[in-house]
Amino acid sequence: MRIDQAHSDQIKKQFAELKTKEDLIKLLSDAKNMLYGEECKPVQLKSLTYYANPKLCKKRYQTFAIKKKSGEYRIIHAPVKGLKSILRSLNFVLQYVYEPHEAASGFVLERSIVDNAKKHVGHRYVLNMDLKDFFHSFDRNRVKMGFMFEPFNLNGDKEPLAFLLASLCTHPFEIDGEVKAVLPQGSPTSPTITNILCKKLDRRLTGLANRFGATYSRYADDITFSSPHNIYTDEAFNTELRRIIEEDQKLRINPKKTRLQKAGYRQEATGLIVNDKVNVRRRYVKQIRMWLYYWEKYGYEKAEQIFKRDYIADKGHAKNMNAQLVNVLDGKLEFLKMVKGAEDGTYKRLKMKFNELTGMKRETDKGKMDLESVVNTILNEGLSEGINLYDRFKSI
Numbered sequence: 001m002r003i004d005q006a007h008s009d010q011i012k013k014q015f016a017e018l019k020t021k022e023d024l025i026k027l028l029s030d031a032k033n034m035l036y037g038e039e040c041k042p043v044q045l046k047s048l049t050y051y052a053n054p055k056l057c058k059k060r061y062q063t064f065a066i067k068k069k070s071g072e073y074r075i076i077h078a079p080v081k082g083l084k085s086i087l088r089s090l091n092f093v094l095q096y097v098y099e100p101h102e103a104a105s106g107f108v109l110e111r112s113i114v115d116n117a118k119k120h121v122g123h124r125y126v127l128n129m130d131l132k133d134f135f136h137s138f139d140r141n142r143v144k145m146g147f148m149f150e151p152f153n154l155n156g157d158k159e160p161l162a163f164l165l166a167s168l169c170t171h172p173f174e175i176d177g178e179v180k181a182v183l184p185q186g187s188p189t190s191p192t193i194t195n196i197l198c199k200k201l202d203r204r205l206t207g208l209a210n211r212f213g214a215t216y217s218r219y220a221d222d223i224t225f226s227s228p229h230n231i232y233t234d235e236a237f238n239t240e241l242r243r244i245i246e247e248d249q250k251l252r253i254n255p256k257k258t259r260l261q262k263a264g265y266r267q268e269a270t271g272l273i274v275n276d277k278v279n280v281r282r283r284y285v286k287q288i289r290m291w292l293y294y295w296e297k298y299g300y301e302k303a304e305q306i307f308k309r310d311y312i313a314d315k316g317h318a319k320n321m322n323a324q325l326v327n328v329l330d331g332k333l334e335f336l337k338m339v340k341g342a343e344d345g346t347y348k349r350l351k352m353k354f355n356e357l358t359g360m361k362r363e364t365d366k367g368k369m370d371l372e373s374v375v376n377t378i379l380n381e382g383l384s385e386g387i388n389l390y391d392r393f394k395s396i
Contacts, residue, residue: 101202107191123226130257134221
């Protein structure tokens with residue numbers, strides 16, 4: 001959520017004046033109230049110190065795996081309820097104290113994958129790269145150092161606060177046979193902290209792009225370069241690129257997810273088409289149109305059966321199988337509006353049809369609920385009252 005300037009200034013002022021844990025508790029409690037728009041239960045000092053110490057709180061995170069389409073698994077570490085509440089408030093504070101580099105679009109207030117993709121529209125060459133084990137590349141000491149420098153400045157007498165925050169935001173995991181305290185993938189603060197710690201990376205890769213007449217952007221661990229000419233076979237460019245990422249910033253390029261896309265073929269940035277304008281794939285619109293057609297032709301219940309069959313086949317490796325057709329369509333249309341714009345003809349036609357079908361569904365559901373009340377009255381209230389209600393129902 002966006003807050004007004006007065007609250008934003010208040011957060012920055014309180015953070016700049018931090019001296020003690022009690023000051024931090026007050027800041028997090030105030031942020032919690034701003035975040036949820038109401039008077040919330042304040043953050044407790046004992047909770048903060050408890051969750052910041054993995055030796056005291058051994059079950060800070062719940063771990064689960066999400067299957068990728070490739071068959072591999074992505075491991076997610078989700079903080080337990082009490083820790084999640086504190087981290088959400090802290091993330092809210094960090095997003096207002098820190099301003100990411102202009103090249104960063106992921107998990108930044110008022111920036112999106114559309115903003116990221118727009119930078120690469122109409123270029124003859126688009127290079128996509130992925131940083132391997134991105135969140136686990138940032139350990140507790142690196143996070144602590146991030147809090148010690150500008151704009152946080154938790155150094156000198158304030159250094160214990162930097163350590164406390166770093167301990168709160170990292171967790172010991174076994175990585176390649178070695179236990180390391182790193183940023184968890186699934187924590188509310190991890191994406192924001194990576195933006196903080198990647199500012200030097202963004203600045204240097206922007207400088208590299210400028211030297212070679214290219215454009216650079218980053219969305220979390222997804223890096224994109226685009227240019228009017230092919231600089232990606234230039235040894236000088238590639239050598240400096242690897243030096244900045246791997247030697248200077250101690251991150252790793254995933255060669256399996258590095259690809260160069262040329263004009264005349266489909267070019268993408270963060271999953272969006274960027275050949276001539278920012279757009280979704282044709283399949284995305286085709287799928288929305290198909291599900292709306294089934295809904296109109298066969299009715300909602302039959303359409304939902306077809307939808308679930310297709311959805312499981314396509315997204316069953318990762319998605320919630322209790323998803324409902326109406327909710328998925330609503331979400332897909334909102335995303336289409338974000339990408340193509342509210343005045344786009346394709347979006348407007350699909351949205352109009354969706355609204356029409358949704359209105360019909362509500363009427364049908366209303367009728368079903370009325371019929372249920374008739375049956376319940378007959379069973380619970382007595383036959384004569386049920387018959388009177390049934391007569392009224394027939395006239396609807």
